[in-house]
Amino acid sequence: MANREEFFDHISQGYTTKGEAITLGAAMLDGEAVTNALVKVPLKTLNRHGLIAGATGTGKTKTLQVLAENLSDNGIPVLLMDMKGDLSGIAKASPGHPKIDERHQAIGIPFTPQEFPVEILSLSEQDGVRLRATVSEFGPVLISRILDVSETQAGIISILFKYCDDNQFPLLDLKDFKKVLQYATGEGKKELQAEYGRISPASTGAILRKIVELEQQGADLFFGEKSFDTDDLLRVDDNGRGYINIVRLTDIQDRPKLFSTFMLCLLAEIYSSFPEQGDSGRPELVIFIDEAHLIFKEASDALLDQIESIVKLIRSKGVGLYFVTQNPTDVPEEVLSQLGLKIQHALRAFTAKDRKAIKLTAENYPISDYYETDQVLTSLGIGEALVSALNEKGIPTPLAATLLRAPMSRMDVLEPKELQDLIRSSQLIRDYNEEIDRESAYELLNEKIARANEEEAREKARQEREAASTSGRKRSSSSRRSSRRSPLEKVLTSPTVIRSVLGILNKMIK
Template sequence: MLQDGKIYVGTSRKPDDTINKGEYLDLKYANRHGLVTGATGTGKTVTLQILAEGFSNAGVPVFCADVKGDLSGIAAVGERKDFLEKRAQAIGLDPYDLQEFPVIFWDLFGEKGHRIRTTVSEMGPLLLSRLMDATDAQEGVINIAFKIADDGGLPILDMKDLRSMLTYMSENAAELSRVYGNISPQSVAAIQRDLLVLEQQGAEQFFGEPALKISDIMRTTNDGRGAISVLAADKLMMNPRLYATFLLWLLSELFEELPEVGDPDKPRLVFFFDEAHLLFDNAPRALIERVEQVVRLIRSKGVGVFFVTQNPLDVPETVLSQLGNRIQHALRAYTPREQKAVKVAAETFRPNPEFDCFEAITQLGVGEALVSTLESKGVPSMVERTLIRPPASRLGPIAEAERQKVMAVSPVAGQYDTDIDRESAYEILARRAEEAAKEEEERRRKEEEQDREIPENRRWTLPGFGGDDDDDDRDDRGRRKSSTRRRSGYQRQTVTEVVIKQVARTAASQIGRALVRGILGSLKKGF
């Protein structure tokens, strides 16, 4: 529900359970980002759903991941249920209108939505290294692969392109290392093994063309509502590293492609990052810095980012400090770590003298939360204990037939469902290798033919005892031998050449002995 450019979140109540006032999220400050936290089963998904509904009705496109399949119900009209009607009555929501919302379903695997892909080049070496959990040495090799591809006009679009680049680098490591730095065969082999693991986890389907156009997740309908892009992530969650890397890539693409708009009256897009802890678990410092940079700077592009997770400690402090709008559902405080999480969550709110935040967080019921949003001049409002409003769309998943019907009338139907495999590094390197092999085969063939060739018009004679062309024969043979030595360093002799040379040596030896005897005989007669 909208009221003067604000999204209705719910109604706060006083400690004596009397109704206080409505709590709203100001669209003007929605690009200052937000955080929705709470233990499992406390209502985080419903809060995400009602925020997505509010942004859509305000004309703001939304992108969110559907981890459990529950968010798909946002594409269908809500159903009147007793507990929903009771909540609407308790918060004074009258009338309680139901509606459906414009939804585009996406799926990296193409099973529950339109295929969503990117190219390896667009992913970039940093995120690809994160996806592969690469070491520093392996990350260096991946960076070199991208540089060689850029210098050589070799587009890296899919997994087979990357494998081809690595094979090319391995075969030419000595030469390439002199130009680009050390290319360790061990690192190349390790990366190739990691690629096989990624392929088995489904990453091969993520890389390719047609790549996602950012404009397709920023659509609005003819009646002015923002389209809600829902990514089917139930299967994707089986590989959390791929899930986190994909969402971070999407944020990075938004940051790079969208122009600066400052602080607009409403966001150009709102991005919900469910199960946010997957992005930061065991993440290297360089990646966390990248997330912090994107979150800090993407605000000026008119994009709001909301992290949804169980525990506020899941989000690094440097990122947490960037999140101005807070909705905190119940947390348990049985273990020391849980108590620390509750304390951190309580301390992030602007205190309300009417109740203790620490106590309230542990006592909140299902569908109830502590809410603090940015008000005038971006100052956080005083935290209020709030009953979250019921959703206008269906609570829970839709049937498969309903999903297929929504996909059939989708504005992107048919655009991403067929793979495109244009010429890239794999084809170019394969063609170059084939051409090189043909040239080498042709060179060898010519050498073999030249070695076997015996001119018919040549008269073979002994050196110094032949006809007029004897000198020409010797010159020609000398040139051939010299050329052969330069060409291969060693030239195998024919049988004819061996016989002739042996006869020549024998004749020369006999003539030499005859001359010596003649000279000695003359000397004897003189004495």
């Protein structure tokens, strides 16, 4: 058995912070918490991203809740992706429980029930502040990667975006985008070919099919106006606590394409609009992505490259990304290597493949004199986890099996009436829940086609009138020619001459 005093010193030195920090819990030795051996994460390194992993039922969601609460308490806004619908309780204080008091006594910190400022957001028809973005805001590169089109098709998308920019045709929703595609190989074929080159109907048809596939996952609800302003994620309440923005996603678990589209758009918008932070000492925003494997599940190689690039770059904007999933292998290695904080709950070893995965997971953590990491991973209880963080100098902290603190807010969902009251009290819902369908590419191109059809009809009518007029002139000319007879014709055809001739003929007959 290891010496507890030495272990206490080991943890205390490894997790000492001079600046602001979040206390996750107390380090454990031989399966028991060492009181006041506190495991702390500096606010300064929370924009270095992180991972919360573990088998079902081991406490991942409660760990996410603890982090979100403490960030909010420190004035840092949070964005949560609520896939299972069990995070709304953050808006109400915990009712408390003797087990919670016992846990906190073992950790060495007090337990204070508390509610937090919460904003409910929605990506679909569920109640909440609606999240939308326009097709133009995505841009041709991002749209091409989301649709997973070929290089040639991506080139066509860029041309169509350029055409719409040149002609002031706003691309707001998927209806606009589809109309432009149809116009490019239909009524507008000659116009676009003259200005931008030939566009293949086969390529536009393939792009249209990709858009229909995206629509079938509900993307038509996401694309449009009014676009959500990412600055509204940075609000703090009157007490200086950061808002916890919860995106309700319970109805899109079977639509990973929509989820990855939304996440990529959000991250790209945040990266492009947030200013550079440098070494600010604390993050501006922390995003938790529950069921993170859904982002990567059906993502193309191009889309994965885009996500990996944003993960690497976005921390300079003061934004931390935290992936919550069952197994670390759900996250691509290129992303996993960027994560500074790892909170690993228990893993279960039911098969040889499971045991092999646990050994690989154990190798991702610092070597410890106090733990056999692969064994600890299978023996952790609910609300316990292996923690590896970065200290204020960016150096990995000692590995600590940790008894995690309990959430200060309710560990259950809001009642329907409580949820509705929270949504009705929102300061944002009036701004974003009005559906706007202003004149855009769809309407403008339809008007252009209608004008072209009218002009064509007028031209056809003019040609018909000219043809009729020409035919009339020919008949009149023929009539005039017949009236202009020579004097001899007039004499020979006069009645007197005719009667004389007939008289002579009669006499001869007699």
